[in-house]
Amino acid sequence: MEAHQKNPFSGPVTVFQERRLPEQARPVGYAALIDAYELAVPIPVRLTAIGLHHRIKEADNWLLLTPRHEPEASLEGHLIFALKYEGLDLAVLKRLLLTVGDEPIEEIVQASPTGGYARRIWFLYEWLTRRRLSLPDAQNGSYVPVVDPKQQWATGGKTVSRYRVKDNLPGTPDFCPMVFKTKLITDFVDMDLKNQAEKAVAAVPKDIMARAAAFLLLKDSKSSYVIEGENAPQDRIQRWGRAIGEAGLRALDLDELNRLQNIVIGDQRFIRMGLRAEGGFVGTHDRDTQAPLPDHISARQDDLPSLIDGLVAFDRLAADLDPVIAASVLAFGFVYIHPFEDGNGRIHRYLIHHTLAQKGFSPPGVIFPISAAILDEIEQYRIVLESYSKRLLPVIDWRPTASNNVEVISDTADFYRFFDATPHAEFLFGCIQRTIEQDLPQETAYLKSHDIALTAIMNRVEMPDRMAEKLILFVRQSGGHLSKKRREREYEALTDTEVEDLENIIKDAFDDH
Template sequence: MNSTHEIQFSGPRIVFQERRLPETATLAGYSALIDAYALAVPLPRKLSATGQHHRILEDDAWRILTPRHAPSADLDGHLTFALKYEGVDLAVLKRLFETTGAAAISDIIRRKPTGSYARRIWFLYEWLMPEPLDLPDAEGGRYVPVIDPEQQFATEGETAPRYRVKNNLPGTPEFCPLVFRTPALETFIAMDLPARARAVVADVPRDLLARTSAFLLLKDSRSSYAIEGERPPQDRIQRWGRAIGEAGRQPLDRDELLRLQRIVIGDARFIRLGFRAEGGFVGDHDRETRMPLPDHISARHDDLPALTDGMIAFDQGAARHSDPVVAAAVLAFGFVYIHPFEDGNGRLHRYLIHHVLAERGFNPPGVTFPVSAAILQRIDDYRSVLESYSTRLLPLIAWEPTEKFNIRVLNETGDFYRYFDATPHAEFLYACVQQTIDEDLPAETAFLKNYDAFRARVEALIEMPERTIDLLFRFLQQNDGTLSRRARANEFAALTDAEQKEIETAYQEIFRSDR
């Protein structure tokens, strides 16, 4: 353990762990703590420093504050700066507390027993660490929230009298990713997307809405497999679609996750079902040596029981008292980073989005937003969001290849899956949900309404089975509203020239007027 007086905080610099600062500045907050205590943690997405000028400078990776913001060059000063200006980063705090030991944190509390930041630090230490500090309960100081709700999403919280704080952390010590409040997220929330969705379907006849919902459900199921590069048989797509349609009806627990995996895999003759009993990674193998080339390393299988229980507790607790889309992003992306199964993780990860939204009543009854279809359209952004954490996590994982060309993780990594910044994931998911409500749902409803009108026009002209009308429509759709010579000479040779002309006119009037 390191005592406080042994720690030296560095002076001005221009580079920190391969990140170049926008100007020469002195590390502050988390960056200073990571540097001084040599913490092996994923770097926060944005770090802080204090510069030499009386203006704030900010880019994607750094926020340079003024000299008057500079904290005292000690543990207390940088911890207080971090909580005040950078929010709570549980992964950094856990490693920091393990490194400083209890005595250094106790010293901070004893010097400022009623200080709001000292009491927050005290609570976070005992929430994260297995043993409490040898301190009497706080006797003064007004109650303050552990998470600043203006910085990060939090729950209503419960009072913790020992520290005189309100515990509003949106999770448990086993699973508690956090999301920062950003202008983008505030804009999405202000849109009131559930009300928009209800307005879209309000005047849609019940039978048409049922058909729209069925199509969107199938579209989502097909897209979810396509994201994984798979083309399963239609019966598997339909079976998974039915499972998505029932999302939110069953509470999430281990048995439910196992049931869903069996549905999504189908033929499991060559796949081991159930939670992993060995390491796992996402990536490739070297063509010659077959050695793993991981892009993402999954949680150690030893950590899966605690991590899974943490996700379940989040679903049954904090997820029901947080913004639904933010909660869905936290649960779903947390699941995919943990990767608890050998196969099926990606599709189950997207199922969890539907589960949270449906359980919270975010979408209209009977309507499933085709979120996977929106993700498929934004596949590059989706991969970037996944990599926004994986690339920062990968260098911190020590591993070795196994005889089966898998990987074996050699260090403790469980906290990196419990605590991560899910802000990019929440912003991405909100954009996908908005697309499904503002574009996909009204577009599909309008399409089916127009298709019904087209079918009625054809049936008024000539007797034709429904499947033949559908084939006719597809030919017209493929050829910009006219029948091709091949179709005219084969499947629809019985049509007269006048009938052909009237059908083409009907198609063009109905579908082109909708553009």
């Protein structure tokens, strides 16, 4: 039995950690390591097992490989299998490496000093645990990437001579979520949405584009409040809209996050501003006892400074990571950490704009109404948020406090540093595609039709611009006709013929676009 190993590697099963397998099979890789070393970690979305038949099968988030793929039943065998077939799950790896300690890893490297997997394991051990093994620097072996770029999104990387590896991890030990190269994300990247957005903007006259951009900016700001269940007054919506309009102009740090919270929170008398001084959760309270009923538990308050440092470092280091992937990692990482008592959701969505603008993805002066797209897909948004929260909650030990909050009593910081952000990236790509292909064209088309209608109205009947603009609004709201109440109250001076002509002008202008 391996050092520190609690249980032997299991045989074929039909249920693993309350998850059914498609058929009887032997868990391998991360599943086998989690089981054998009793690791209290969020279970990876996708697990692997060795089936009893000589065919590969995928079902229910299980990959069943054939007996010829089965690794040696040892720490080294399953660890190398995980790196080869399952990519990096840094949360599992860190708990595993801390559990097994120095000696087994030193033995793996000494047994295969030029082996690419051995050197990757060595690097990951020292990078994750911040402990130096009693091993001399590697002298031979081709440089190998720490992240397999065929499996997961990574940076260009830098060579690290001690291990003869290329460190292409997209973050630091303080914060480094990973995203898998799924077909959906690869297809989105191949669409070149940035170029599509630039072409869409270039095809619109500058004056119309400026007005469309202003409308979409306020639409995003308002939607962000609605997502939080708030009906904010117009001045707060406009103030937050101005902040979103400046996204990407300032470097991200704690002072900037505090500034954004101050803008978001209107009445600060009942909110402790700045980083939380106690636990936090998203959920409800028991109606009778007021005990907390969490759906998501936030990072411990003591861990917030290092987690924020990690977010800031990620924002600055992941320069060559795809902008949408980087935005997904940063924004959803922030909302899982939930560093403030209030304002987290709106700042989380602001960070999407920040990253897209900072990386030059958004056309200058244009803010994609991401929050509006999220609002229209609010159920899917919640599913994406819960894709990690539901796996995280069972491994957090907590107790209720006297103030009906939560106190986390287990070490959970790594679960906010490292998580699988693949569903989040897929979702955000879809939202951005929608804003480019639907929201932006629809708004510019509306403004073109509006201008045509306004000009034609003024040529037919002389009236103040504001009155003509309201006429367009009223006619469109009433299905193409001016209501009796509006006509008697505001447009009583118009003749029946004029009203009919103006209704047709508005209908024709909008039917053509």
